[in-house]
């Protein structure tokens with residue numbers, strides 16, 4: 001039997017997640033949105049690509065959570081995307097209401113699912129979903145680090161004119177201004193990146209990575225990034241569905257790891273069929289450790305504003 005993945009929010013990120021999953025035949029997909037007809041239309045359109053691309057995965061669009069019953073994974077993308085000039089944190093109150101309602105509906109029908117949170121502000125929304133769901137912490141994971149790391153690797157590979165496959169990097173911390181790229185352990189074909197470019201150039205790339213989402217928002221004018229965010233969320237889903245035990249930077253609820261307790265922060269985790277199977281402890285420099293704590297403090301601020309600490 002094929003696995004079942006529900007994607008909540010059939011907007012740009014959600015629909016592209018669904019498309020990536022069905023095209024690869026990873027699972028059957030249920031696409032949910034509050035807008036009537038829209039998820040049904042997108043799902044039908046996707047289904048009709050099956051004969052051309054050669055996939056048999058079923059994809060259903062719906063406005064009813066009943067269709068999501070028994071999902072193995074639920075990817076949550078519902079919310080309001082960031083508009084130009086709007087910070088991720090401005091979204092807090094609008095998305096709090098949406099994520100609370102969505103999580104309640106999801107857990108009622110899929111009590112054993114694993115939630116992959118995508119809605120921003122990411123770390124705070126993951127924390128909200130953990131609280132509302134009552135799930136154990138290994139079954140709620142946030143998508144941030146995979147995307148931030150992908151952006152970092154893209155810029156480094158372009159600058160050095162090498163394949164992205166040769167760039168190995170990890171970006172930890174919060175999604176956005178408080179991300180923590182582990183520059184010291186970033187390598188290109190096994191060579192530390194600091195030997196391949198000047199500190200100044202590297203700093204510029206780190207800054208561009210930090211502003212990665214904003215750069216796309218200002219180019220698009222309406223809406224925010226979705227090709228890379230959906231690719232990142234689907235990589236996480238793939239690691240879980242196929243029990244890959246893959247180590248990926250994800251937002252995870254820390255309970256003392258890295259000296260942080262009771263908050264979602266981006267750290268390397270092992271993702272497998274059970275969800276977060278392990279939080280990987282990497283050695284940080286004093287500066288990286290301080291930056292990670294700063295990112296945790298930023299999450300705490302949002303968690304406090306929402307009153308879910």
Ligand code: APR
Pocket residue numbers: 008009010011012013014032033034035077078079080081082098101102118119120121223224225226229
């Ligand atoms: N229940 C279900 N769906 C909802 C709800 C709700 N309560 N509220 C809003 N939605 C739906 C909207 O109708 C819309 O179709 O969520 C969808 C969001 O899609 P887009 O506006 O296209 O946003 P998108 O670019 O997909 O981003 C979604 O992912 O990367 C993050 O910052 C981004 O938080 C944003 C999320």
